[in-house]
Amino acid sequence: MRVFVYPIIILVLASYTFGASFISTFLTSYASQSIQAQRIVVEEGQNSRVRYESILRDGTNEIVNVMAPMPFEWALIDGKTYVIEDGEMRLSPVPIVDIEQRFIELLSSATSTVIATQNVIYQGEPSIQIKVITRNSTYVGVLSRGSMLLKFVKVERNDDSISMMYTQIVPIPKDYFNNVLKSFKIYNATPDTVEMVVWQLISNLTNVNVMSMKINNVTFTVVSGMMSPQSNTVCYIFKIDSKVSPESLVSQFKAQGYSSVAVKYKDVYVVVATNGKVDELKAWISKVFANK
Amino acid sequence: MRCEEFREKYIHDEMTEEEKHQFEIHLKTCESCRIFVQNYQKIKDGIKLLYTFKPSKALEENVISKIRRKEMVKKGLIFGLPGVAAVAVSMMMVFYVFNPNVSSNFAYEKAVSAGISLLKSEPGTTLTYAQTGNSNLNYLLKIKYVSDQF
Numbered sequence: 001m002r003v004f005v006y007p008i009i010i011l012v013l014a015s016y017t018f019g020a021s022f023i024s025t026f027l028t029s030y031a032s033q034s035i036q037a038q039r040i041v042v043e044e045g046q047n048s049r050v051r052y053e054s055i056l057r058d059g060t061n062e063i064v065n066v067m068a069p070m071p072f073e074w075a076l077i078d079g080k081t082y083v084i085e086d087g088e089m090r091l092s093p094v095p096i097v098d099i100e101q102r103f104i105e106l107l108s109s110a111t112s113t114v115i116a117t118q119n120v121i122y123q124g125e126p127s128i129q130i131k132v133i134t135r136n137s138t139y140v141g142v143l144s145r146g147s148m149l150l151k152f153v154k155v156e157r158n159d160d161s162i163s164m165m166y167t168q169i170v171p172i173p174k175d176y177f178n179n180v181l182k183s184f185k186i187y188n189a190t191p192d193t194v195e196m197v198v199w200q201l202i203s204n205l206t207n208v209n210v211m212s213m214k215i216n217n218v219t220f221t222v223v224s225g226m227m228s229p230q231s232n233t234v235c236y237i238f239k240i241d242s243k244v245s246p247e248s249l250v251s252q253f254k255a256q257g258y259s260s261v262a263v264k265y266k267d268v269y270v271v272v273a274t275n276g277k278v279d280e281l282k283a284w285i286s287k288v289f290a291n292k
Numbered sequence: 293m294r295c296e297e298f299r300e301k302y303i304h305d306e307m308t309e310e311e312k313h314q315f316e317i318h319l320k321t322c323e324s325c326r327i328f329v330q331n332y333q334k335i336k337d338g339i340k341l342l343y344t345f346k347p348s349k350a351l352e353e354n355v356i357s358k359i360r361r362k363e364m365v366k367k368g369l370i371f372g373l374p375g376v377a378a379v380a381v382s383m384m385m386v387f388y389v390f391n392p393n394v395s396s397n398f399a400y401e402k403a404v405s406a407g408i409s410l411l412k413s414e415p416g417t418t419l420t421y422a423q424t425g426n427s428n429l430n431y432l433l434k435i436k437y438v439s440d441q442f
Contacts, residue, residue, distance in 0.1 A: 043440075051437075066438050072431070072434035072437075074435070083431050094435060096435055096438065096439045097439045099440045162440050195429060199435070202433060202436055208433060209433075210430055210433060215402045221429060222406070222407070232410070234407040234410045244400070244403075252400055252401065273411065274411070275411050
């Protein structure tokens with residue numbers, strides 16, 4: 001038995017040793033790269049989606065222009081994520097996660113992950129595949145052995161997966177990225193409570209819509225969607241100083257036969273109503289406002 | 293003479309003395325002519341009164357004021373009620389706008405009815421309420437769709 005086990009252990013250790021030194025080389029190379037690229041991101045699972053993105057990257061800083069299906073531009077600069085609209089960069093109320101950046105972070109930390117590397121041929125080119133296994137996800141990255149450019153990243157968790165495939169990568173001068181970045185006005189204002197709450201709500205609903213409604217000079221931000229398992233839900237977010245009583249809204253919803261609960265969070269009230277059960281609603285609210 | 297001839301000459305005051313005498317005898321036996329003469333006399337007296345009667349100042353004022361009062365009631369029915377209604381509605385609106393409690397209740401009803409229409413509709417439906425618009429927080433939805441939640 002030992003005859004078979006020892007060679008395997010030696011092989012694994014050799015692979016890991018080779019991997020560790022290679023990872024370090026790759027991370028150094030990645031940090032010095034400046035590229036303009038196109039990539040396709042495919043999400044498979046409960047929500048299957050495809051999107052096309054144009055990337056401008058300088059090291060770990062990047063400007064991502066989502067071209068389809070929903071145009072949207074964002075940037076990751078010095079670890080902070082920004083939303084780009086009308087030539088302005090505003091601090092995002094929540095970190096925008098990019099699986100490529102997450103993959104690089106995992107390689108950099110490597111404390112709670114298992115990393116394995118292996119030579120592969122990817123699209124006819126000699127490449128190296130890096131596998132990272134975390135507690136609940138498996139990441140696979142493929143990079144060109146010659147240019148050390150990342151060509152493919154895939155992450156799997158349970159029945160869901162996200163794949164990112166580069167279709168075109170063009171190296172660019174470092175100044176180019178900086179000049180594009182300078183063309184934006186950067187605002188570092190802290191996102192307000194309404195933004196944070198709306199984000200928490202839409203993160204926990206499906207088929208979500210965000211609307212704004214003004215009644216008697218009171219602005220209500222209305223988030224509607226579907227709460228798990230299948231209950232239509234509507235949430236009203238309004239400022240505490242708007243003189244609207246959340247209890248009155250709750251009682252009116254209850255009078256119409258709906259489950260309704262009001263939550264006070266910092267300087268806003270959140271009134272939630274659903275056609276589901278009140279216990280489910282309370283559990284959902286606890287989940288939404290957990291750690292808040 | 294027949295009844296019609298008597299009556300015609302009587303109205304036009306064309307009877308001779310002899311004919312007048314004959315008509316008086318006729319009236320004793322003809323009830324129809326008697327009623328005719330009585331009615332004719334009443335009308336003739338009324339017309340005469342109309343042209344010759346001069347009411348006292350007090351009576352005149354009394355009559356005129358009664359007529360005016362009737363006209364005011366008529367005008368009130370035509371123009372007054374909507375006016376009163378408009379004033380009442382305005383007062384109610386002022387009450388609603390400036391009374392924070394009532395104003396809030398109004399807002400609650402509007403807000404809740406909008407929410408209920410969303411709860412009853414298919415997921416993903418947007419409100420068509422006049423004062424509803426796209427929120428400037430729609431970019432959060434875009435973040436949700438591009439941020440890889442792993």
